[in-house]
Structures are given as structure tokens and as C-alpha cells.
Amino acid sequence: MVPIIRKKVGDKMAFYKSAEDYYKEMTSTITDVDTSEHSLIYAALMPACYELSYQSLMLDEVTKRVFAKSALENGYYDDLRNRCLEMGIEQKLATTATGTIKITGKINSKLPSGVLVSTALGITYLTQSDVIVNSEGIGYTGIIASDKGSKYNANVGDVSLLPVKYEGIYGVTNESKIDNGYDDETYEALYQRYLTKVQxxxxxxxxxxxxxxxxxxxxxxxxxxxxxxxxxxxxxxxxxxxxxxxxxxxxxxxxxxxxxxxxxxxxxxxxxxxxxxxxAEELILNICAKIEFDSATYDSNTLKNNISSIVSDYLKNGVSLPKKLKEISIMKIGALILSATGVDDCTSVSINSSTVNIPIADNQLPVLGEVMFNVT
Known part of the structure; x- marks a missing residue:
């Protein structure tokens, strides 16, 4: 068998060689014999060349799976998890959001456990215990999200609908935020925890x-x-x-x-x-911009969502403590707005009514608030 020789491809080392390369090596010392594509020698050796080529390709894939960084970059997430487990780092799984709702109704009316309540957007929760409305016309019960993940987090007052009506029950609401629903830890976040531990x-x-x-x-x-x-x-x-x-x-x-x-x-x-x-303390950033866009193609709500999405991603990438952003650059926010889908031009930007950079204290967390824009 011809040995597999590691060769350099670009800036990386690679084991891979094509079947044709293997065949040329195998027949390089053969003279005065037909080695063309239609020869007996070609028919005899080429299947082995294809297998050798495949195995050399697999050797390259093995090197991508061995190291945490290359496993992340190439989508070998099981190998990334296993590498992290060797260091005692386990991927954090999604959690189910829980909270408390206030019930208003007729005195002594009952709302049983397992009742469905929801937000206006159709995010649903189940009550966790029976509730009897007290002499003041109110009652409280815990609720649990219908599934796991952060989409079940809710602001104050969001949980306000009772799809099925119950006698004597007037309404429900959550008086405090629900913010304990988390998604599965991303592989990027898992890798960063791995780096933090080993470095x-x-x-x-x-x-x-x-x-x-x-x-x-x-x-x-x-x-x-x-x-x-x-x-x-x-x-x-x-x-x-x-x-x-x-x-x-x-x-x-x-x-x-x-x-x-x-x-x-x-x-x-x-x-x-x-x-x-x-x-960390949230520092809410309300952004106002003067922009130009094609109103025949995009409506204002779509444009606002596009801008919010790109700015929110930027802020999230910059909150990792202690390497978080030290200030919010007006110019950077303007560039992000200009890069949002649908925006043709951005001529001015203010953050919290200011046109200078916003400093971020060590204990502060920049969070996008309201996005407003004027059309030129």
C-alpha cells in the first residue's frame, strides 16, 4: 500500500489526496505497459485508489474533530461536547419558565390547576395549583410554561388571557416579569466557557x-x-x-x-x-435615527425589526463580562443601522437623546430599548 503522506494545502496541513493522485503514484514506476483509463491495470487499481482517497479525506475530518475550536467551526458538536466534558464542562440545557399570576374574580370562585393562560401572542402557560378567590376578589397561583426556552419569558402584564372562561373569574395578569426561561446553551457559549477554563x-x-x-x-x-x-x-x-x-x-x-x-x-x-x-445593571439604550428607505418595498415595522435585530445582536456580543463594551459608539450604531436590510441611508443618530458616545460602567449591561426613526 502506498503510504499516506501529509501535504500542505494553502495554510493548512491536509491528508487528502485524490484517487487520481494515488493512481499516478502507484503506476509511476510501471513502464511499457498500458495504464490508461481503459487498461486492466487501471481497472484493478482504481477501486483501491478511491478507497484510499476516501480514507485520507476521513483523516482530515478526524483532525477537525479532535480540537474544540475546529469541532465548533466544522459543526462536530458531539465532539465539542465530549471535549468539554473531559474538562468537566457540561452543556447547559434549556429550562422551563415559571412565574406567578394574579387572578381577579367573584369571592369564593375557583380556578383549578392545569388551566391554560396565555399572552396576546399565544405564548401559553399552565396554572400549578387550585385557587379560591379571597374576600378581596383576588388570588394568586404559580404558572409553568408549556415548553422550555426563553420565548416563554414575559414582561409585566403580558400574561393576560384566559382562553377558556371559568365562572366567577374575571381576569388574570402577571405582576412581575417572567425571566427564568433559558434556551439550550449555544455551542459558541459552551466553547467560550471551555476557553475560559483552560486559558x-x-x-x-x-x-x-x-x-x-x-x-x-x-x-x-x-x-x-x-x-x-x-x-x-x-x-x-x-x-x-x-x-x-x-x-x-x-x-x-x-x-x-x-x-x-x-x-x-x-x-x-x-x-x-x-x-x-x-x-449587572441594565442600561436601556433608546435609539433615534434619520434614515432613507424604499417605502414601496419595506414598511416601517419591518424596517424597525431589521434595525432592532442587528443592533441587539451587536449588544449581546459585547456584554460578555469582563470583556464587554466600554462605551457605545454613535458611529458604530449608525453603521449598523446603515447595514440593516432596507436602509438606503442614515444621516443622523442619537442614543438616549445624546449624540456623543455612551460610556458603559463595569457593572452595566447595554440593552436595546426603543428604536425610533424619522424618514427623510
Whole structure:
């Protein structure tokens, strides 16, 4: 058998050779014998050449599967997960959102468990317990999303519909946000956690250890640790650690997630330090722009969605603590708006009524608010 010799292709090393290349090597020392496509030698050797070519191609694929970065880039996600598992990093799976709704109705009216409630967009939840309306005409019950994922998160008042009417029940609403529904951890986020663990020296309870412990908790999207942070303790901050987190949707973390991170760190940390876990604070960015667009092809709602999508993606990519954006550039936002599908020109941009760059504090999280535009 002709040995497989690794060769350089462009800037990468590759095992692959075509069947024709293998055949040329096999017949390179044969003289005075017909080796053309219709010869007996061709018919005898070419099947082996095809198999050798296929196996050399598979060898190239093996090199892509061995390393975490190349496994991610080439879609070998099972191999990426296995590589991460070797380092004790398990992909975080989607969670089911839960919350509480307020029920209004006639005194002593009953809303049973398992009742369907929903938002105006048709996102559905099930009540988790029977409720009897009290003497004030209200009652409360927990709800659980019909499925897993972040699409079941809801703002205050979104859960307002009762598709099936129940006697004596007037209405339902959620008085607090539902924000504990998370999607499966993306493979990019999993890879970043892998890099964080292998490239930062997490030893003996140093700051990287606290960051890694926080990132292990389902629902945490990014984290940073600040040692010696509480200078008011009279010891120049010794023995204190602050951990700042966002949730997996790169929004402010809720109380339940903060407690889950705190409890996990308390189980893992060395004896001694006083740990404080807080959420990054959301800095809402309201954008106003003057644009030109083809109104015959695009309507204003479609255009607003296109702009919101591209700006939101930019902000999400820039919130990873501690490498997050230090400021929001007016010029960058303008360029993003100009690149949105349907926008022909963008002549001015303001953020929160300001035309200068917006600084982002270490504990702040830039979040897109309202997008408004004037048409020129």
C-alpha cells in the first residue's frame, strides 16, 4: 500500500489526496505497459485508489474533530461536547419558565390547576395549583410554561388571557416579569466557557475560580469576579469577593438566579471569603435615527425589526463580562443601522437623546430599548 503522506494545502496541513493522485503514484514506476483509463491495470487499481482517497479525506475530518475550536467551526458538536466534558464542562440545557399570576374574580370562585393562560401572542402557560378567590376578589397561583426556552419569558402584564372562561373569574395578569426561561446553551457559549477554563489559571479560589463557578450555573450567560472589593470592612477589602452576572439571555439576572449562583459558590469556595453575588445593571439604550428607505418595498415595522435585530445582536456580543463594551459608539450604531436590510441611508443618530458616545460602567449591561426613526 502506498503510504499516506501529509501535504500542505494553502495554510493548512491536509491528508487528502485524490484517487487520481494515488493512481499516478502507484503506476509511476510501471513502464511499457498500458495504464490508461481503459487498461486492466487501471481497472484493478482504481477501486483501491478511491478507497484510499476516501480514507485520507476521513483523516482530515478526524483532525477537525479532535480540537474544540475546529469541532465548533466544522459543526462536530458531539465532539465539542465530549471535549468539554473531559474538562468537566457540561452543556447547559434549556429550562422551563415559571412565574406567578394574579387572578381577579367573584369571592369564593375557583380556578383549578392545569388551566391554560396565555399572552396576546399565544405564548401559553399552565396554572400549578387550585385557587379560591379571597374576600378581596383576588388570588394568586404559580404558572409553568408549556415548553422550555426563553420565548416563554414575559414582561409585566403580558400574561393576560384566559382562553377558556371559568365562572366567577374575571381576569388574570402577571405582576412581575417572567425571566427564568433559558434556551439550550449555544455551542459558541459552551466553547467560550471551555476557553475560559483552560486559558485562565483557576486555582486556590482566585478570581478565575469564582468566575468559572458562576458560569457553571444554568441560566448564567456571563460573569466576572472582583476580589478585595469591599473597602469598607477595615481590612482594605481582604476576604471579600463580588461576583457580577448576567442571565443566559444577556439581561439582568433575577433574584432566583443570583441565589442559585451564591449557593453554588458557597459549596465550592475555600473557607473564609465573604461572597456577594449581584446582577449587572441594565442600561436601556433608546435609539433615534434619520434614515432613507424604499417605502414601496419595506414598511416601517419591518424596517424597525431589521434595525432592532442587528443592533441587539451587536449588544449581546459585547456584554460578555469582563470583556464587554466600554462605551457605545454613535458611529458604530449608525453603521449598523446603515447595514440593516432596507436602509438606503442614515444621516443622523442619537442614543438616549445624546449624540456623543455612551460610556458603559463595569457593572452595566447595554440593552436595546426603543428604536425610533424619522424618514427623510
Amino acid at each position: 485562565t489559571p483557576a486555582t486556590s479560589g482566585n478570581k478565575y475560580h469564582y468566575k468559572n463557578w458562576a458560569l457553571e450555573v444554568t441560566g448564567v450567560g456571563s460573569a466576572d469576579a472582583i476580589p478585595l472589593w469591599d473597602k469598607s470592612n477595615g481590612l482594605n477589602g481582604n476576604g471579600t469577593v463580588k461576583v457580577i452576572i448576567t442571565n443566559s439571555n444577556y439581561r439582568a439576572a433575577g433574584a432566583d438566579l443570583i441565589k442559585a449562583v451564591y449557593d453554588h459558590i458557597e459549596e465550592e469556595r475555600p473557607i473564609g471569603p465573604i461572597v456577594t453575588v449581584v446582577s
